[in-house]
Amino acid sequence: MPRTDSVTDVLRTDILAGRFPPGDRLLEIALTERYDCGRAAIRAALVELSSEGLVEREANRGAKVRRISVEEAIQITEARAALESLIAGRAAGNITEPHGAELEDIIAKMRAAVAEQRSGDYSDLNATFHRKVREMSGHAVAADMIDNLRNRAAHHQYRLALMPGRPAESVEQHAAIADAIITGDQDRAATAMHDHLMSVVEILRRWGDAPA
Amino acid sequence: MPRTDSVTDVLRTDILAGRFPPGDRLLEIALTERYDCGRAAIRAALVELSSEGLVEREANRGAKVRRISVEEAIQITEARAALESLIAGRAAGNITEPHGAELEDIIAKMRAAVAEQRSGDYSDLNATFHRKVREMSGHAVAADMIDNLRNRAAHHQYRLALMPGRPAESVEQHAAIADAIITGDQDRAATAMHDHLMSVVEILRRWGDAPA
DNA sequence: GCTCAGGAGATTGTCAGCATTTTTGTTCGC
């Protein structure tokens, strides 16, 4: 049984969950004990995660969890804005009745989560919404890249959901995107998605000036 | 001396140069002889190139050079259009006199290459132009992703340059992009870049209907 | 007190070999 793939997945999950803080050294031997596998599997995982941008590798000096600066998080979100507005337009072009109903359902759950201040649930719904749009777009290439970009900036995104007032603002932006997609209005869907992510950039930029 | 990185680079270059045709099996032992290194280095290279999308790996079944369908090439170019228009706008925002002169120089050389039907040189200048724009943008995240996208669709791009009349059309699109960037007009630069790449998509789409 | 050479320890890079899996080729039965 080739364990190497599953090790990559588990390590990725652990990094994204913050179980390895940014800057932490990832010693191969320590990881072999943690995941009960050989160094070969760990090495393959580190190479893979390195090209995903989650891990930083230096020759003969080992691997560290990559630290994403606010400046880089801004660039990541800008790139996402470009790609997600593309697929939002496609999703609007491919809209069907059942898919539209799913989007509306997610929006309703988001509103409920915001009203009850369940910020963890809101984050999950946020991810679900964007994933659904990606699926609907049928644009596999852009969807993969967006998935990676989301992972890379995951830490900063998490802080966003804790900002007072932000979820309420965000949910209405999502509602606007959903409405445009359901209507089949490609241009408006693309613009709404772009505006949504650029508002995230705006907040990150304020953090950059006065970091929390 | 860690050879593994250089092996990755050489293998990538060989694949991009078409020395391994799409679909070719990449046997680890054969590659160790070709590049005079151990299997560990080859494996690391294959893992890396796999996550770059150049190589396809299946558990226990080895690696193959990934075959990029016309449909996928279209998606790749669409994603590039989204990202390159972003950085073209940034480049326009960062324009300086010496950088502008460099762009004009590249355009002049492109016109010469087209006039003398040196399609190989034209392809190189094309790559140089886009690389220059990426540098000027200062947007490292988008630049990296574009670099990867270009590699993945390299084979199709190459066919484009051999199309009669295409270089002449393409060089004027590049001139329009350069003019907008030099003028510092961010919106026009983004639009011109987007139009340029969408004209590539249009050609690919025609190929998809009636493959060569 | 400071700088720099040297060495010990820790960590990654590489290799050779074995285990496991897939594929191919062959033989047997119908």
Next chain:
DNA sequence: GCGAACAAAAATGCTGACAATCTCCTGAGC
């Protein structure tokens, strides 16, 4: 003649050991 089971070959997955490299600490010299 055809299909299924079985065996041999090929290729990848993985492990352990060794080599190369880097880091950090010590101590001598100035």
